[in-house]
Structure formats: structure tokens, C-alpha cells
Amino acid sequence: MKSVWTAATLAAALVLPACSTPGYRTLNPSCVEPFADAKYNRDGHQDTTYIVAVMAGRSPREAALLSFYNEAADDLAWRFAAPQVSLWASFGGWGYRHRIVGVLHSLHGGEPDAVARRRADLARLLSQRPVGETETIWQSGLIIHALGDSYSHTLGDRGQGAAYGELYGHLFDGHSPDYVAMRPPVYRAYIETLFEALRVPGQDDRAAFEAFRDRIMALPEGEAWITRHVEAIRAAREDVAPAPRMDCDALAGSLTMREVSRFLQELESGFSG
Structure with missing residues (x-):
């Protein structure tokens, strides 16, 4: 494990000076005001989480925290984003690389049956998390990120294919898998699963959720x-x-990288296969 943190320290020294400002400082409405124009790749994770969580019966504060920690998997790039970790963790940090790339970003390379199991496992584990602003709410946010990526990081026009793998991810397909407009049926399946996993019976607003879902599905793709x-x-x-x-x-x-790594290891141990 020591080699992982040594590699991380080296990465920080080499990469951080070249990194742009974390996205949350300019692109998260809970973090900055006035808020900038909508940007690509904030809609599927950050904004969708907030919308669905509130409609599922969570408070705006809880929804904002879930949204923040979900997007942190990409915003805190040198620590947790798949492209950056794929590079620096290849030098002595393969275990950490696997947990970030294969678990957090769901780039596990499994066939369709493995994809279905991963989605079901993540939804189940998320539904078992405590409701409210708890000390471990960051873990729920990371599970939501993994759940979203378990849908978007797959092949097929409806996400019915295999998952992209750990080695290259979706490098050769660019950002296309992450755009809602490119495969709306995949987005629909994800938000329906997310709503059910976050739903607080008696406090949820299913009618509002269905209206939101149908409004997005009515857009051209x-x-x-x-x-x-x-x-x-x-x-x-x-x-x-x-x-x-x-x-x-x-x-x-x-x-912290240590806490996130430990949590992802525990999360993976809860997968059914």
C-alpha cells in the first residue's frame, strides 16, 4: 500500500500544477453564485442526482450533498477521476487503480449479465443506506456515481452490451457514452433505478418524477x-x-484517498459476482 501513496504524492507534484480549477468551484450551484451556463457532463451526474433525490423525498440539503459527492468522483480529478488515476496509478498503484476505475467508474469490462448484476447490486446497496445528512453520506454519493456509470459506461444503443474495460475505458469513443442525448433510453433506465433506490415512501413525488422523465424523453436525440x-x-x-x-x-x-479506497474495497465485497 505504501507504493500507492508514494505514487499519489508524485502525481500530486507533477499533475496538480497543470490541473484546472475543480469543476465544483464554477459549475455547482451549491458552491458558487452567480451560476454559470449549463455545461456538458454536469447533467448526468450532478444535476440529475439533485433532481431525482428531491423528487424521491430527500431534503434539498441532502440532495445537494449527494450531488456534490457524486460529481466529486470526476471533479477531484487527480484523486478519483478515471483518466488521471489510470495514468499515475499504473506506476505502483494497481489496486487503487482497479478500485477507482473498475468499481467507482464501473469500467469493469463485464459481459451483459455482469453489467446487470452490477447495476442491481449498486441499486440494492444504495437503497440500504441511511436517509438524511449522515457522516457517511459521501459514500452514498460515490455509490450513485458508480450506479450512473454502470449504465453510461456500456456498449449498445440501449446500454444492453458489455461494460467498457479497465485498461482503456471509453477512450476510443470519446465522451459520447456520457452524453444523455446520445442514448436517452440508457438515461431513462438509470433515473428510474435511482428514483427507486432513493425513494422515501410517503415523501416522494412520483408524479413529478415521471413528468421530468417524460419531458427529457420527448427531446430529440x-x-x-x-x-x-x-x-x-x-x-x-x-x-x-x-x-x-x-x-x-x-x-x-x-x-481522502485512503478512506475512499477502503470504502470502495468494502463496496466491491458486497457485489454478488
Whole structure:
């Protein structure tokens, strides 16, 4: 394990000076005001989590925390994002690399039956998490990230194929798998699963959720409509509930590589196969 943290220290020295500002500082409405225009790749994780969590019966504060920790898997890039960790952890940190790439980002390379099991396992484990602003809410946020990626990081126009693998991920397909507009049926399946996993009986608003789902599904699909989907999801977020303000730098600082690594190891041990 010592080699992992040595590699991480080296990566920090080499990579951090070249990294841009973490996305949450400019692209999360709970972290900054005034808020910038909607951006690609914030809709599927950050904004969708907030929308669905509120509609499922979670408080705006809890929804904002789940949203933040979900997106942290990409925002805190040198620690947790698949492309960056894939590079630096290849030098002595293969166990950590596997947990980040294969578990957190669901790039496990499994065949369709393995994909179905992973989705079911993540949904089950998420549904068993405590409701409310708990000390371990960051773990729920990371599970949501893995759940979302278990849908988007797959082959097939409906996500019915195998998962992308750990070695290259979806490098050769660019960002296409992450765009809602490219495969709306995959997004629909994901948000329906997420709603059920987060639902608080008696406090959820299924009618509002179904209206949101149907509104997004009614949009045209394809590359030319990526921005339209992003804007529609962002507009839905603004309609749901005002974003509570949070100390996002403090939240980001609380996520350590050691704790996340241990949690992902525990998470993987709960998979059915």
C-alpha cells in the first residue's frame, strides 16, 4: 500500500500544477453564485442526482450533498477521476487503480449479465443506506456515481452490451457514452433505478418524477441535441428547489484517498459476482 501513496504524492507534484480549477468551484450551484451556463457532463451526474433525490423525498440539503459527492468522483480529478488515476496509478498503484476505475467508474469490462448484476447490486446497496445528512453520506454519493456509470459506461444503443474495460475505458469513443442525448433510453433506465433506490415512501413525488422523465424523453436525440438535453436538465433542477449553499472546499478536503479506497474495497465485497 505504501507504493500507492508514494505514487499519489508524485502525481500530486507533477499533475496538480497543470490541473484546472475543480469543476465544483464554477459549475455547482451549491458552491458558487452567480451560476454559470449549463455545461456538458454536469447533467448526468450532478444535476440529475439533485433532481431525482428531491423528487424521491430527500431534503434539498441532502440532495445537494449527494450531488456534490457524486460529481466529486470526476471533479477531484487527480484523486478519483478515471483518466488521471489510470495514468499515475499504473506506476505502483494497481489496486487503487482497479478500485477507482473498475468499481467507482464501473469500467469493469463485464459481459451483459455482469453489467446487470452490477447495476442491481449498486441499486440494492444504495437503497440500504441511511436517509438524511449522515457522516457517511459521501459514500452514498460515490455509490450513485458508480450506479450512473454502470449504465453510461456500456456498449449498445440501449446500454444492453458489455461494460467498457479497465485498461482503456471509453477512450476510443470519446465522451459520447456520457452524453444523455446520445442514448436517452440508457438515461431513462438509470433515473428510474435511482428514483427507486432513493425513494422515501410517503415523501416522494412520483408524479413529478415521471413528468421530468417524460419531458427529457420527448427531446430529440443525437449529437446535435446534446446542448438541448443539458439545458433541459439544468432547467428542471432550478424548478425543483433552490440550491442550498455549502462549503464545498471543506467537503472536497474531507474526501481522502485512503478512506475512499477502503470504502470502495468494502463496496466491491458486497457485489454478488
